[in-house]
């Protein structure tokens with residue numbers, strides 16, 4: 001398990017490119033036939049990638065989780081960004097197509113991931129956060145999610161934001177999760193940008209051509225830094241950091257949040273004139 005400690009805004013100001021990438025970027029999340037996990041101390045969020053081939057892959061606990069079962073004291077949200085696949089949770093099968101999601105609650109004992117066609121494997125992205133109560137397991141499709149049409153053509157930020165794990169769609173303890181797809185011809189996400197010190201956030205950029213890159217903006221609003229991000233790479237975003245990006249081509253991203261509240265609109269917007 002890859003471990004990421006929390007960094008303060010002060011030390012982040014002094015980071016060079018390698019230090020920024022080592023602390024905030026997860027580059028190698030999807031490996032054929034493996035479950036990969038990164039444990040971030042930002043709200044103890046575990047971010048993972050699962051690419052099942054011919055055999056199912058199991059969600060297993062590790063020392064860092066501190067309990068025999070991975071979900072003994074955690075909840076998990078899963079989004080499939082690959083070919084058709086199946087998640088089997090305590091004997092129930094959930095078939096997930098591209099951008100379908102699944103919420104599994106605290107107390108789920110056995111979780112297995114499989115691909116329908118090993119030649120076009122499922123690519124499951126997951127985010128898990130500590131939990132204190134057991135809610136209902138739920139599959140959520142793009143049509144079940146709350147859809148927000150955001151942005152304007154003249155601001156080059158037209159996008160569809162879908163809230164999948166959100167109090168009005170699927171009850172959870174703290175996890176909030178969704179997918180934003182940028183329309184063709186637009187390049188920006190989450191600009192004007194914001195912070196939300198009550199919650200941390202994780203971004204998985206996906207649906208990009210091999211040569212496309214997103215220039216992801218992070219850091220304090222008056223001390224911005226950037227990360228150059230490729231397809232299927234994830235960003236860890238502390239509550240004090242802005243999180244916004246501009247692509248050289250089309251892309252989407254899975255966002256997730258954990259922390260003190262589940263109020264999506266609890267954001268501190270940054271005035272353009274205050275960005276540095």
Ligand SMILES: O=C(O)C(=O)C[C@H](O)C(=O)CO
Nearest residue numbers: 159161180189190191243255
């Ligand atoms: O397109 C957007 O705007 C987003 O997806 C916003 C993120 O989800 C976010 O930052 C929520 O706090």
Ligand SMILES: [Zn+2]
Nearest residue numbers: 194196201243
């Ligand atoms: Zn945010």
